[in-house]
Amino acid sequence: MMVESASETIRTTPSNQNGVSSLTSQSDGGGGREGGSNGDTNGEISPVDFLHLQQQHPRWARQFLLQQASGLNSPGNTEVKQSPVQVPVSMAMMSPQMITPQQMQQILSPPQLQALLQQQQALMLQQVKCTRRQHNLDLVPGRLQLGSKQLAFQQQLIQMQQLQQQHILNLQRQGLVPMQPTAAMQSLQQAMCPSDLQQLWKEVSGVPSSEEALKQAEGLDLSTNSSNSTSAYPKAASTHIQLHNLPNGQSHTPKRDSHEEHASSHPLYGHGECKWPGCEALCEDMGQFIKHLNNEHALDDRSTAQCRVQMQVVQQLEIQLAKESERLQAMMTHLHMRPSEPKPFNQPLNLASSGSLLKRDSEVYPEGLPHPPTSAATPITPLRQGPSVISSSSLHSHSHTHGVGPIRRRNSDKYCTPIASELAQNCEFYKNADVRPPFTYASLIRHAILESPERQLTLNEIYNWFTRKFAYFRRNTATWKNAVRHNLSLHKCFVRVENVKGAVWTVDEVEYQKRRPPKMTGSPTLVKNMISGLGFGSLNASYQAALAERSLSPLNRALVTPPSAASLNMLHVGHDDVSSTVEQVNSNGSCSPTLSPHQYSHQVHVKEEPTELEEDGRPMSLLAGVTHSLPLPSDERDLEEDLPTEELE
DNA sequence: GCGCACATAAACACTA
C-alpha cells in the first residue's frame, strides 16, 4: 500500500534472522553502569561479568530473569537500601499497573522519582542475590552472567525511563509539554525515520536463535523450573513492565492481573490489534489479546530483543529530543533576545495580547514560549484541538467531530504564511510532529503537484506526498484520502490528465486563482489588522483564508517598505522541499519573483489574470517587510505561485 | 439569515 502507517506502527513480521548484536552493546554498557552505581553487588556478580555469561547462556538468563522478577515481588525482598531521598514505600512498590510513570511524575518530585528508580534498581540487584540463594546455584562467574544481559537491559531501561522522565519534567517546566508529556514523546517517536524504525524492528524481529537457540542451548536445563516459571512469569512480566515504560508513557508488558487487564485498556492493545512492535495480530477482545500476549510475546529472547530495540528507539528519540530542544532553545533565544525589534509585529506571533486564538495559545504555551513552528505561520489549527500542539494523542482525543473524525477547522486552516513558506520553514516539524498543516487540502494538493518535477502527480503520488511531508497524514488515512479525492474532483483547478501510465493530476493555476475571493489587498481593515499587532488570531476568517493561500501581492509589497535583510535572507532558506522554484531578490531588496508561473502550471495553459491577482491581499509581504524578527518568508514560493510576474505593476 | 469556502462522511460507479 503506502506509507500511511509508517509512523504509527512498525509492522514487520518477526521472521528475519538479523542479529541484534549491534544493538546490545549499548544496553550492556548502560546496564553495567547502573548495576555498579548502586554499589549493591558486593560479593556478587559484576555487571560486566554478567554480560559475558549471559551471552553464553541465554536460556539461563531468561530463567534467571524470571526468577529475579518473581522474587522482586515477593515480600521477603523488600530489604532495600534506602535512597538518600526517601520515597514512599507504597509508591516505590506500587506496580505500574496501578500507577503510570506519568502519574508518578505528578505525584513525586524529581528527586523522589530518582530515588524511586534507584530503589527499583537496588531491588533488582537484591533479587539477583536472592535468586542465587533460592536456586542454590553454584554459579561460576560465567554462569552468573547469564542473566546479566537482561539485567543490564532492564537497568538500562530504568535509566532510559529516568532520562525520559527527567526530560519530560524539564519540558513540563518549560511549558513545552504542558498537559501530556507522553504525547510529546509520541510525537517524537514519529520523528524517528520510519525506515530506521523498520530496520530496527527487522533486525530484532528475527532475533537469531530465539527459539532455536533455546532448544540448542546447552548447559542449565531449567525446565524443572517451568512450574515456577509459570507462576513466576506473570510477576516477571509485571516486573518487567516497571522497567519498560515507553517514551510515550506506555508500558510494554502485559498486565497479568486479570482484574486490571480486563478492567482497563491495555497499552499494547488497541483497535483490535496487538500493538506490540512488529506484531499486528488481530485480537477480538482483551482476553484473546492477553492470550496472544502470553503466547507470542512471552519473556523470551525475541521479546527481550524487541524491547532492546524499543530501547534503541527511545534513545534515538532522546537524541532527537535533545536536538530539537537545542534548536528550540536557540529559537527562543533568537526571538526573545533580539534587541529593538518592532514590537507590534513581533508580539502577536506568540505573545499577542489579544484575540481568541491567542487565548488558546496561552492556554497551551506558557507566555514567552514560541510554538513549535516558529515562523509567522505558526499553525493555529492544532492549538484549537488540544493542549499540546505536537501531541498526536491529544490531537486525536480532541480532534473529533461528532465523537469521531477530525475536527472541523476551517478557520484554523487559514493562516498568514503561504504554504511554501510554511512548509519550507517547518518542513521537519510537519514531517515529524503529528500536527495538522494549516492549509486547505486544495492548497496542499496543489503544492504537491507543483512541487513535482513534472507538475503532475498520480493520486497515489499525492497520497505519498502527504504522508511524506506530514506526520499528521500518516494516520486517519481513509479520512484525508477521501478528502483529497474529494478536493481533486471538486475543484476545477485540479485537472485530471490521462497519461500513458494512467491518470495524473495537474493544476490549473487560473482556476486556482479564480476560486479565491477577490479584492483583499489594500483593504483598510486588513491593513489595520496587519499593522495593529499582526494579530494572526484576530484576523477574520476571510483574511486568514486569503493569507493562507495567497501569496504576496504587488500591492501589498507596495505598501511595505523593502523587505529587511533578514526577511530577504529568509527567502532563500528552507527550500529543501520546494526548491523547484527560485526567487530572486533584486538589488533594491524587493522581492521579484522572476520565475514564470508557468513553472507551476506548465501542464495546463495558464491564462494570466493580472487584475484579479494584483488585487489579492498579500499581507505576508507586509510581514516580510516589517518583521525582521520573524523567520518568515522563506516562502515566497507561494509568492510566485500565486503571483505571475507581470502583475508586479 | 444567507452565501461562501472548507472539511468530513458516505454512497456510488468504474476499473484493474
Added chain:
DNA sequence: TTAGTGTTTATGTGCG
C-alpha cells in the same frame, strides 16, 4: 471479489 480511483451529494462549521 477486492482495492483503488473518481464523482457526487449531504451535512456541518465558521465567517463576512
